[in-house]
Amino acid sequence: MERLAAAGFAPEDIDLVVCTHLHVDHVGWNTRLDAGSWVPTFPKARYVFPKPDADYWDPRNLALYPNKIGEAVNAGFFDDSVRPILDLGLAQLVEGSAEVAAGVRLDPAPGHTPGSQTITVTSRGESALFVGDVLHHPLQIMNPGWNSIFCEDAALARQSRLRVLHRAVEEEAILVPAHFAGEHMVRVVATPGGLRPAPLS
Numbered sequence: 728m729e730r731l732a733a734a735g736f737a738p739e740d741i742d743l744v745v746c747t748h749l750h751v752d753h754v755g756w757n758t759r760l761d762a763g764s765w766v767p768t769f770p771k772a773r774y775v776f777p778k779p780d781a782d783y784w785d786p787r788n789l790a791l792y793p794n795k796i797g798e799a800v801n802a803g804f805f806d807d808s809v810r811p812i813l814d815l816g817l818a819q820l821v822e823g824s825a826e827v828a829a830g831v832r833l834d835p836a837p838g839h840t841p842g843s844q845t846i847t848v849t850s851r852g853e854s855a856l857f858v859g860d861v862l863h864h865p866l867q868i869m870n871p872g873w874n875s876i877f878c879e880d881a882a883l884a885r886q887s888r889l890r891v892l893h894r895a896v897e898e899e900a901i902l903v904p905a906h907f908a909g910e911h912m913v914r915v916v917a918t919p920g921g922l923r924p925a926p927l928s
């Protein structure tokens with residue numbers, strides 16, 4: 728929140744929140760604890776969640792989805808960081824591709840979670856792909872078949888990763904995964920030896 732303030736924004740200024748997927752480490756600032764209740768951090772925002780994840784991770788649907796890989800590590804997040812937003816009617820549940828604001832497009836990239844989606848932001852002739860956890864480490868650009876231990880559907884995660892990486896090459900887009908270190912973003916280039924990460928400029 729300090730960095731948001733440093734960028735010149737108050738929580739009330741934020742009108743759109745988009746989650747790439749619903750995992751404990753990607754929903755944490757949706758809400759904040761206020762006098763014992765979880766309330767929206769951004770009270771004037773529309774929150775965009777992938778519908779397949781909202782179904783999959785809802786503890787009330789446990790009987791439908793009983794064998795989740797990330798069940799233990801993700802315990803509790805839905806009720807403190809997702810349900811309060813749903814209950815207040817602030818959520819927009821998206822399934823499939825969607826334009827959620829001018830220059831902000833969502834596309835499905837399932838596998839890591841059923842609802843994982845990429846956010847393509849286009850501005851002044853350039854585009855950036857915010858890909859969440861489609862990949863966690865630059866080595867996965869060179870080895871797109873490598874999954875994290877928290878990918879719910881291994882085969883689908885590999886397919887989505889490869890497709891997203893090739894999109895980054897073809898569209899010359901900046902790739903912005905959630906967990907890369909340093910400046911957090913790279914370009915992807917195709918070489919005779921396969922895909923490689925490359926510096927931005």
Ligand SMILES: [Zn+2]
Pocket residue numbers: 748750753839860877
């Ligand atoms: Zn994740």
